Structure formats: C-alpha cells, structure tokens
Amino acid sequence: MVTVKINGKEITVEDNTLILDAARDAGYEIPTFCYQADLMGIGSCRMCLVEIEGQKKLQPSCVTPVLHGMSINTDSGTVQTARAGVLEFLLANHAMDCPVCDKGGECELQDMVHKHGPHKGRHAEPKFKFHDKDYVLSPVIIKNSNRCVQCMKCVRVCREVVGQNVLGALGRGDHQEPTSFFRAFMNCEMDGNCIEVCPVGCFMRLPYRYKSRPWDLKSSDTICPYCATGCRMVIEERAGTLMRAKAQLGVGLNSETLCARGRFGQDFVNNPERINQPLVRRYGKLEPVTWEEAISHIKENLTALDGDKIGGIASPRLTNEELYLFQKLMREVLGSPNIDSSSRFSPDAVEGFVAATGMGEGGVSVYDCMEADTVLIIGTHLSDENPVIDYIVRRISASRRMNVIIASPRAMKLDSSANIVLRHNVASENAVLTSLVIGLNEGKLADTLKGMHEAQLDANLKASGVSADLISTVVNRLAASSSIAIIAGTDFLRYPEGISGLGLLKDLLKSRGKKVTVMPVLDRANQRGAWEMGVHPGFGPGYSETRKGLGTEGMLDAAMKGELEALYVVGSDVASMYPGDDFARTALSKVGFLIVQDMFMTETARQAHVVLPGAAHAEKDGTYTNQEGRAQVIKKLLTAPGRAKQDINIIRAIGESFDRSFGPKHFALVLDEIRKEVPSYADVSLSFNNKRNTDNKLDNRGALVKAAAAPAVKVKSFNPASVETSGARFILTTGNHLFHSGRSSMKSETLLGLLKGAVVEISEEDAASLGLKSGEKVRVKGANFEAQMTLLTKKGTKSGVAFIAENFDDAPVNRYFRRGGGIPRVDIIKTI
C-alpha cells in the first residue's frame, strides 16, 4: 500500500494503482478519451495529464502508477491550460458537423469541450480531411474518420476483447486513421463494440443513422433476451419504436460489450408481423375475438379435462415470474404434471445436466471461473453461442497466467486464447472427460489394474479422436492446478452421455482437494430460470420433489396416440424445433385443444385452436436468471402492439377464469411469492441491477442465487449417442449461429441483413478435398431431408463435421434429424 496526496487530500491505495484510479477513489474525476479499464493503456490522448510535485512535465495519469509520497494536482492552472490545449488541437481537424452527427448530444468531445475546452480556437488553417463522404464498413457500421480523436479504443476493443483484429491504426500523428484494411467492407462479427467505445461520431450504427437525436429517446435498463449470458443493456425507443440497444461502461457483467445479436437484434420487437389480437379457430379458420371471448373459450375447453391429459410448454425466454405462474397454473389449477420448457432437450438430460453442473448449489460467477488456474471449456461453441463470455475469457486470460483448455469439434475464435485445444469427435465429450479421469487416476492404481485402465483409455481415445499426448498434457495441467473451472455447454444436453463424465471429473477433482467451479453455458435467456421455477416434468420450483409428468417428447407421444386433450404452448415453436420432419406437426394436429401464446404466427401457432398475442422482453417487467444463476431485472419500455398483453397477465387471466384468487396479481408480488416458495431466491431483489457496480466491479455477487434446499436432481448415466450409418461423409451438428438465436432473431430486420439464408460450415480441408470454396452454393443431403445453402469453411474444424445452425427458416435443421434416431450424416454436393 502507498500513501499519496491528491489535491492536498491524503489517500492510501494498493501498489501500482494508476494515478487516475487513485484520484477517482479520492473523489476527483479526471477527463479521458483513450483510457478504458479493460483495455491496454496507451496514454495517447493526453486529456488526463496531471501535475506531480517535483516533476517539470505533466504526466498522463492513465498510465502512471502512484508512488509513495507523491503529491499530485489534478486541477491546477497548468493542468487546466494543458487540457484546453489538447482539446484545441483535437478540434483543429475535427469535422465540427455536430448538427448532423448521430453522436451530437451524447458526444464525449462535446461534453469535454463544454467543460474544459478552449473558448476559442486559434487554428485558421484548412482542416485536414481523411475523406469526403462517410463510408460503410459493414451492414451495421458506417464511418466518418474526420471526427476521430485518435483514442484507438476501437482498434483495441476489436483486438483485445472481441479478438477479431480487423481494425488497424493506419498512419501516424493527426493523420492516423483507425479503419479496416484499405477501408474495405469488413468480414467480422458485426458486434459493433467499436461503435460503443467510440467517444465521438467516428464509428456509427448504420441502422440508427439519422433516425433520432439522443435526447428524444426514452430508455430502460434491461437484460438481453437472446442467449443466457445475461448481458445488461439499455434499450431506447422513440414514438413507440425501439431504436437501439447499447451497453454501459462498468455496468453489468458485460460492461461496455455486446454481441451482434444483442446490439442489433432487438428490432424484432418492431416487426409488423407481430400478432396483435387474440384469435380463435372457427370453422377451420383463425378469427379475431376479444380477450373475454378467448379466455372463456379456453375455460370451456379445459374444464372437466383430466389434468394428466393436459400439457404445457413454456419458452425459456419468459420471465421467472411468468414461468412460475405458468407452472402454478398447470400444476395447481389444471392439475397437470406435464410441463416442459424446451422442445430440443430431453427432460432426463436436463436433470442430469442440472445435477452435474451443480445448479442446485447456487450461482457461479464467470469472474470466479476466470480466477481459476485452469479453465476447461467443453460442450459449447462459446464464440458463437455466448460471444460475451468469449470476450471475458479472452480479456482475462490475456492478463494473467492461467490455462485455457478448449474441447470442441469445431474451431472457434477463442482457440487463439487457448493453451490447449482438443478437437474431438462429435458427441464424444464423455470419451474426452473419461480419458481425463483415467489419466488423473493413473498414478494411483495397483499394477493389476493398469492393463485394464490402459484398454479403457485406448477405447476412449479412439472414440474421441484425441491423441494420448494431448490428453496427458491436459491431465498434467489439471493435476498441477489448485483451482479449476469447467464451462459446460448445451452439447451435453444434445448428447447427454457426456453428463456422467462431467460429474465424474468434477467429483474426482474435488476429491483431490481442488477448488472446482462449474458454470453451465446456455443459449436461451432464461433457460436456467425456467428450470429453477420448476418448468420441468421432473422437478418443481427450486428443484423440489414433485409428481413426475411428461416432457415435450412424452406429450407429443401422447398426442400422437390421441391421448393429449389439451396443450398450452407459450412462446415455444415446437413444430420447427422438434427433431424430425412431420412428427411434431402431426402430433400437434391430434391435440384436442391447442392454445398457443406467442409474438409471431409460428408453425405451431398456425395449428392452434386459440392464439394469444404475447409480449416481447421490451414490453414487460420481471426477472431473468442467467446461466451463472444471476437474477437480473428486465424493465418495460414499450407497450405491446394492439391488444397483445404481457404473458404474465394472460397466464393469470386463464388461471383466474378457473379460480378468482389465482395470482398474485402483479409481477412484483409474484416475485415475493417466489422468494417465499423458492428458498434459493429468498434474497433476489428488484434493486440488484439498478445500481452501478462500484465496489466489486462488474461482478454483482448479490444477484447470484443461493443453493437450493434439497435439489431433487441426480447425475444419470446415458447411452452413447449413435450416429446414422448411412455412409454419408459428414456428421451433422447444430447450435446457434453467431448472428441468430432460436427463431426470434429471424424477425430482426438488422440481423437478417447480416445473415438471412442458411449456411453450412465445414473444415477448409474437407472443402478443398470436395473441390468446394467458401461462399459457394451447395446442397446438403441427409437421409430424410435436403436443402440448398451457402458453404462456409473454417480453418481447424475437425474433418467430417458439418454444422448447420438451428435458426434458419429456409433450411430447418430439425428435419435432418429423426425422432429417436442417431446423429444424422449428410453429404455436401456442389449445386450446378
């Protein structure tokens, strides 16, 4: 610890604290352009100059650490003159087109000049111009370099956080322009983090361009509804239209970063295709009715039904309050145990995954994981599925000594931050994890057992396709680490065999006295919340014991046999997500009474007897629980279109039609009830994310849910996934595309602008051996479905693996799969 004087005030801070941070601790704000805590300091903008007693020259406080006994002045006359001088120079070439600049009104340069600036400029020379017209860098980014203040945050965020590295600082001095290679169109992740960090109007959002002035926007501080990372964002509207979403520096676990989906994908809310009135099927046609008619029609058709013959499926994008009320309606009012939140994963796999990742043991912060000696990332394509976690891993792993081990069949951007990459076969997570378990046990075996273990190890190595050397390197790293974090993704739910391996490895490492943290990574915003609220056929709220019911698969089976009399689907598109071509559709057509509540006319909704218009995240209040177990608040900004209602009100209206006292009547009261009924949520508060996190940075520990009382979940063992034996060349895997999440992102105009048609991704080598090039049109032919799509190649992906995201309407990947069948094989043929 060192003691320094700042403006005469004594303050004691940690060694190596930057003067800037020490001053902020002491309560003195120092203006900056180029400084950002999570980026490498470059001290280039000179706005933060301070005077240190005994030193003749002013020093940049953002790169100068405090020394014991320093006396610093942050606001002396010299400092003020220097600041004004820096700003005068910045304005010398600045375009000064504030009246038409998108940034006008929220521009750091404007604010800075307003506060510190020179009252007049002395530069009479003509301004230097990089270019005349603004130029487009990507479908979402437009650029005007003439406004640049050369802080290079865009270049640094692109390299250090996003890991794309497609922006460079070209030239030097005042002629330095941060831009792409030859100012060409960029082929990048389109996440727009360069726009977010830009203090001026140099990088701008193309979709928002000239649409509004910042002071005309109304905003709400909420959570992104796409993946389960739970990024905090501010969404803004003007005259009822959602205009943009942005992140806030130092707020939420994501701080100032978002991915393309989060930043540009919120406009699905504005989609004119939104359903805006309740519909009831009459004489085969869906016709508009009033809410009263719709609800009483539902009551008529549900009354006197046997609860066991009713089913309910709710989307993992609803809020905790809605999901809680939904299961309450199903279990207590309709008497049905048949509840599920997913049409993709089997309830058994979910239970095993919940148990193996220890979700019942309470929340685990991603920042805790990143403090471990070794992080093992397995069962997820993190860079595409949860981009912001990818950013966090990249940023933190670059700043401290740690091992990052990635196991995945497909290459990903994060591989460049990994010490070891295990390219294993599709669905062989179990073999990888078992190999590690065997390896870790090796030294401890009696000689008689060694032969057996070697045979086992060989079998597992063969199944995973990973070399013995790599496995033993990983084993050594694990053995040498005292804390280990495992980040486990949704592939464990697709190929549940790996769950037992995950459980084994976790227990073994724990038994060796290591600190083990497991963090699940999920792809739907409130998937964890849905499970914790008991929207699962195997457990109730808080993973409590409950009467077992049917999951989606069981319900569809029952429907096929004509035994499901009613099905209530909220926000889930079963027909387009369930494996197999027609099975789900046929099964749904046999349901006696199908209620679908959704924002859009989905495949499932088209088959419904009653369609109820629900609301988007921007139109409701409530809480989401992200994958880490962080309960965060979403806030209403807009009113749902037409007569559409918040889902919580619709669920309650149906409940009330049976029982006047059904409720609670307000989302906050529902949360109160959750707090009482679900002990792990006892401390969840609506004020969690209303404050800026100062004391422990981005990691708001208060928001992590506590351990459940007695989680009724077990790690199970599952049969290995079988692969179709058709002899086709590629094994097909699926997941989410970087630009899409489920099907709701398909309603976002901006995201469709980034990627509309289906793409299939294979390794570069495979493409070369087939004589195919990236970008070509190909036919992907499986045993029961084929479709045309664009080929993309990826360097480093395992040979023989093809990936098609689950998001595309024009190539529904579920049709390649067969219900109950193995992992499909496909051939890729050039279209002539």
Place this chain on the structure above:
Amino acid sequence: MLSEQAKQEILASLKKYHDKRSAVMDAVRIAQKENGGHVVKRDMEEIAEILEMQPVEVNAAAAFYTMYRIDKPVGRHHIQVCRNISCSLMGAEHIIKHLERSLGIKTGETTTDHRITLSTVECLGSCGTAPMMQVNDEYYENLTEAKIDELLKKMA
C-alpha cells in the same frame, strides 16, 4: 503477387525473431523492394497469411513508417528529403522548394517520365549532416542547391 524468391526471403527472416509477427517490417521491405519501391494490397495480404496476422495489421505497421509506400508507385529514383527538426533548421524547406522547382512537380508527385518521385520523410538518423536526403538506398548529405543540381543531372 510475391515471387517465390521473396517468399523464401521472408521465411528466412522469420528465424531472426521469437514471434513470427515481428518479421512484418522485414517482409514489407522485401515486398517493396521486389515491387520497385512500393507495396500493394495483394502483397500485404500474402504477408499477413505467411505471418499469421490480419492484413490490416500489416497495413498499420507499414503505414506508420515513411520508408514504406503503400499503393503509390514511385519513379526509378525516389528522392526522400528529411524534414525533421535538424534538417528543417538547416534549410530542408529550401531544399524541398528547390527540388520542386527543378523537377516541376510537387512533393509526393512523380515526374511524367516516371524518372523521379519526390517525397518528404521523417528523420533518417543523419542529423549531423543536415540537411540530407535519401535517393533509393543512398544517403546524400550536407545538401546545397549546387549539389542537388549536380545530382539531378546524373539521374537517368
């Protein structure tokens, strides 16, 4: 397009560095030399591939230094006049004006017969003999108008 020889030269230069990326300066120099005094987009893309970096990083490294010329062809003789402090104090401005007048071009331009390109550069580390300039790979120091006239006559 880099020639096979240039590629080999770049690969050989990799041995000098711990990190492949550090060879970027060498690589751009080799490409520029082969290309007769300037580097083009395609070369930078190829260098990026060899050094496993992004093309824009090669571009950024090259764009920082005045010794590299990006996408601007030069004449047979590339005159680079230093205009940093020492040379300026010793009359670099005057030298530049004289060159412009004699050649009939402005700084940054090439004579119509593609014989000479005139540009100004940052410090070439020869302050003791200011004012000075570099023509292709040769230094010409303690410049005077007479010296320059003499030199220009010799440039074919």
